[in-house]
Amino acid sequence: CHEASTVGFGIRKGYISRLSNYLETVNPQRYPNNMLVKELWEALYGCSPSLSSASQLPPCSGQESPLKQHSAYLNTSSPRVAYNVYKAVYAIAHSLHNLLMCQPGSGPFKNQSCAQSDNVLPWQLQYYLQEVKFIIAGEEVNFDLKGDSTPYYDIINWQRGTSGNTEFVNVGLFDGTKPAGEELVIQEDMIMWAGDQSEVPVSVCSASCLPGSRKAVRRGEPVCCFDCVPCDNGKISNQTNAIECTFCPEDFWSNKDRTACISKKVEFLAYDSLGIALTVISVVGACLTIVVLAVFFYHRNTAIVRINNSELSFFILFALTLCFLCSLVFIGEPTFWSCMLRHTAFSITFSLCISCILGKTLVVLAAFTATRPGENIMKWLGPKQQRAIIFSCTLVQVVICGAWLIDAHPYPSRNTKYERSKIILECSVGSTLAFWCVLGYIGLQACLCFVLAFLARKLPGNFNEAKFITFSMLIFCAVWLAFIPAYISSPGNYADAVESFAILASSFGLLFCLFAPKCYIILLKPEKNTKQHLMGKEKKTQFPILSTNVS
Incomplete structure (x- = not known):
């Protein structure tokens, strides 16, 4: 099969305000007892922030720069996974807020009761989570009766940059809030296929068999490699990539293109x-x-x-x-x-x-x-x-x-x-x-x-x-x-x-x-x-x- 650039779905990216400033304040000196911060520091800078640590890494001097393989950690311009977690935290926060604001005698549970603030059960939180509805960064967040959130996905095209690195370019969007048939929008002129071509490459061994023919698999070759054999007289195929041709009824015959059965011509010694x-x-x-x-x-x-x-x-x-x-x-x-x-x-x-x-x-x-x-x-x-x-x-x-x-x-x-x-x-x-x-x-x-x-x-x-x-x-x-x-x-x-x-x-x-x-x-x-x-x-x-x- 021919090589081609990849087009796929990605979690929608967003912007989290003040995230970059917060990450700059996270260090072992501020959180000396937090083991996660210590592990993060070792992974980012390749050194041990604690002198008493039994780590094999050298002690940090404070002048280190982040390792190249982890430089994306500090890039908060367009996070995807973190933005999704960000929305989830806000959804839980809104749910807890609504749960705690419940007035006794007008609650959603049995006898119009509310959940106990000091003993919140998971199913009670789930109820409020399904009912939550808020807007964050211009995006509406809510959940349906099955617990699924409104789908938002970016259509991403893997492209090779000028320096040879891989770039992820947004070429479209899937918005679940739009009417049926309008959810998916793709900007085809932005897609770049293999070999820097704008035309969609043919990624099959053999072209599709048109109606009027059938597929004949080639022995010893992949399934996608086949020949298109025209249907015999009296047989038709009215769909693309038909496996076999079908016989016409007794008083019918195939047309010239072998795509439909037509009535047989009746002949006799007429006055022609x-x-x-x-x-x-x-x-x-x-x-x-x-x-x-x-x-x-x-x-x-x-x-x-x-x-x-x-x-x-x-x-x-x-x-x-x-x-x-x-x-x-x-x-x-x-x-x-x-x-x-x-x-x-x-x-x-x-x-x-x-x-x-x-x-x-x-x-x-x-x-x-x-x-x-x-x-x-x-x-x-x-x-x-x-x-x-x-x-x-x-x-x-x-x-x-x-x-x-x-x-x-x-x-x-x-x-x-x-x-x-x-x-x-x-x-x-x-x-x-x-x-x-x-x-x-x-x-x-x-x-x-x-x-x-x-x-x-x-x-x-x-x-x-x-x-x-x-x-x-x-x-x-x-x-x-x-x-x-x-x-x-x-x-x-x-x-x-x-x-x-x-x-x-x-x-x-x-x-x-x-x-x-x-x-x-x-x-x-x-x-x-x-x-x-x-x-x-x-x-x-x-x-x-x-x-x-x-x-």
């Missing part, structure tokens, strides 16, 4: 920049699908619409519109109903869409192979059969979703695993098996559709739709195969964003691959929108029309 972007893309996709639907409906009697089975095309466009809109359910704060609607709406609409594409693929494959001699497959794929295929394939997904909702439906949950400082609101799938069964069934439909369309991709025809179905299923499968690892590794609300993005990406892929070529011919190349061009220019080569509405 990411949520708004996904919403805009979803609405644009749905509107674009409706525009395509309107174009197809307006040109429903043209060859390219009729020859590619207009009914299934309308079903696919309707399902794609629902696919775009179902991504909106993933945006916003998760609730009980939104969690149950998210995956079920997405899975059923996509299953409906893929079922329609599967039905169209079967019709295309059957139509092109039905021209071979001895084969009559198209009678098994009429409008009723097509609707039955779509209904039955979609019904399987509905049954899976119904069992999912009955057994272990999705529900909103508060996730703190990904980031302990935040509460992520998300939809727990409830049953992981059901969730992957739903995705697996859509994947099975897509793979079956892709295989069938791939087999029919090289069949003759100027507008063989199997090529576009093959390409659309390839994009669809690629999107959802990339979705699985991205979904598993995405933390919290980003998992919902990944799933919403996969829905939108696959929906746009289906929309553009299946309908962009047709819209191009309908709107920009109307001369190609004829039965002769689509069926082939050679009159001898004819292909069946896929729509049963064509005569």
